[in-house]
Amino acid sequence: MAFVNQPITRRSILGLGVGMAAFGLAACGRAEAPGAETTIPEVANPSYDLAAGIVTLSNGVEMPITGIGTYALSPDEAAESVYWCIECGGRLIDTAAAYNNEEGVGRGIAQAISDGLCSREDLFVTTKLWQDGYSEQGVDGALGRLGLDYVDLLFVHQAMGDYRHGYEVVLAAQEAGKARCVGLSNHTDAQFAEVVDAFGVAPQVAQYEGHLHLQRHAAQGFVAQYGTQLEDWFPLGGKGNTATFLGDETVVAIARELGVSPAQVIERWHLQEGRVIMPGSHNRDHIRENMDVFGFALDGDQMARLRALDTNSAYFGMVGAMSDETLEAFGDYVFEA
Numbered sequence: 117m118a119f120v121n122q123p124i125t126r127r128s129i130l131g132l133g134v135g136m137a138a139f140g141l142a143a144c145g146r147a148e149a150p151g152a153e154t155t156i157p158e159v160a161n162p163s164y165d166l167a168a169g170i171v172t173l174s175n176g177v178e179m180p181i182t183g184i185g186t187y188a189l190s191p192d193e194a195a196e197s198v199y200w201c202i203e204c205g206g207r208l209i210d211t212a213a214a215y216n217n218e219e220g221v222g223r224g225i226a227q228a229i230s231d232g233l234c235s236r237e238d239l240f241v242t243t244k245l246w247q248d249g250y251s252e253q254g255v256d257g258a259l260g261r262l263g264l265d266y267v268d269l270l271f272v273h274q275a276m277g278d279y280r281h282g283y284e285v286v287l288a289a290q291e292a293g294k295a296r297c298v299g300l301s302n303h304t305d306a307q308f309a310e311v312v313d314a315f316g317v318a319p320q321v322a323q324y325e326g327h328l329h330l331q332r333h334a335a336q337g338f339v340a341q342y343g344t345q346l347e348d349w350f351p352l353g354g355k356g357n358t359a360t361f362l363g364d365e366t367v368v369a370i371a372r373e374l375g376v377s378p379a380q381v382i383e384r385w386h387l388q389e390g391r392v393i394m395p396g397s398h399n400r401d402h403i404r405e406n407m408d409v410f411g412f413a414l415d416g417d418q419m420a421r422l423r424a425l426d427t428n429s430a431y432f433g434m435v436g437a438m439s440d441e442t443l444e445a446f447g448d449y450v451f452e453a
């Protein structure tokens with residue numbers, strides 16, 4: 117079984133660019149300077165269906181717009197979180213070889229399926245290849261740990277090592293039916309363009325750190341030129357920063373206005389910006405709350421107040437679950453926000 121790729125030509129990029137200009141999208145480029153005036157897409161991506169909770173990706177595959185993240189969870193915690201998420205309707209699951217918990221994620225999925233909560237086809241499972249996994253064996257290793265025949269989305273996790281080859285490997289996995297979609301995670305615009313130019317095929321999804329303090333409107337406009345959907349990681353600021361995000365006075369005030377929680381306000385902001393998210397949690401109540409973001413809406417004024425919180429600040433730091441080898445592979449690498 118092979119899934120359809122979306123070949124990208126200069127002409128199609130230009131065509132999309134013209135369409136984007138008509139929609140008032142930001143031009144390509146790096147993240148805006150703090151406080152800079154930002155052109156934000158006012159016309160929603162027609163393939164992003166907020167009411168249905170689904171975005172139709174450039175190759176026609178449907179992706180849920182929220183779900184569960186498993187960074188820094190142990191395999192047992194990941195199994196529980198995945199199960200709890202599926203139990204309350206979540207269908208998007210995000211892991212990575214580097215999280216050392218794919219086996220636990222697979223267990224949570226298998227349990228949910230055997231308990232009749234969902235079928236495999238209902239789920240959208242995402243994993244990521246670390247640089248030591250840029251090979252067919254790397255892909256098969258991830259599938260084996262997950263206990264799956266295919267994943268729905270396979271990322272090159274970082275622009276590290278021979279990441280061009282990494283992209284070649286995920287494209288080959290897609291061609292072989294082992295991944296329905298491919299993605300680039302943590303690539304700069306230049307690195308993104310480099311690999312797309314090298315293979316003439318754009319990824320369906322780009323996954324970058326993105327939150328109220330790092331809103332990435334320019335990146336969203338940049339990848340949209342390629343038909344690529346932006347997915348924000350650290351939607352709540354990441355472990356260690358959530359108190360700042362959830363306690364922010366603007367967020368708290370809007371939560372009171374709407375009668376929802378601060379986390380729900382932030383998550384809904386991401387969704388109304390047209391992003392995919394996967395808040396991480398090992399708390400059943402939080403997970404239930406995080407899946408319950410479709411019964412209210414932020415108005416224009418509330419969106420503007422939240423947009424004003426952008427400080428162009430990245431909070432990525434290596435914590436928890438990574439093995440010594442994985443941490444070593446990072447070396448002095450820092451993702452340029």
Ligand SMILES: NC(=O)c1ccc[n+]([C@@H]2O[C@H](COP(=O)([O-])OP(=O)(O)OC[C@H]3O[C@@H](n4cnc5c(N)ncnc54)[C@H](OP(=O)(O)O)[C@@H]3O)[C@@H](O)[C@H]2O)c1
Pocket residue numbers: 184185186187188210211273301302323324348349350351352353354355356358362379380394395396397398399401402403405406
């Ligand atoms: N591509 C990449 O390089 C990359 C990097 C980092 C992360 N990611 C992905 O993105 C996902 C999300 O990032 P993250 O998990 O690191 O950070 P996050 O989602 O921004 O924040 C997770 C933190 O928020 C808390 N939380 C979640 N829901 C809550 C709620 N409703 N109320 C209060 N607190 C809540 C969690 O605590 P509790 O457990 O107590 O709920 C946890 O401490 C990851 O899990 C991973 O799948 C990708």
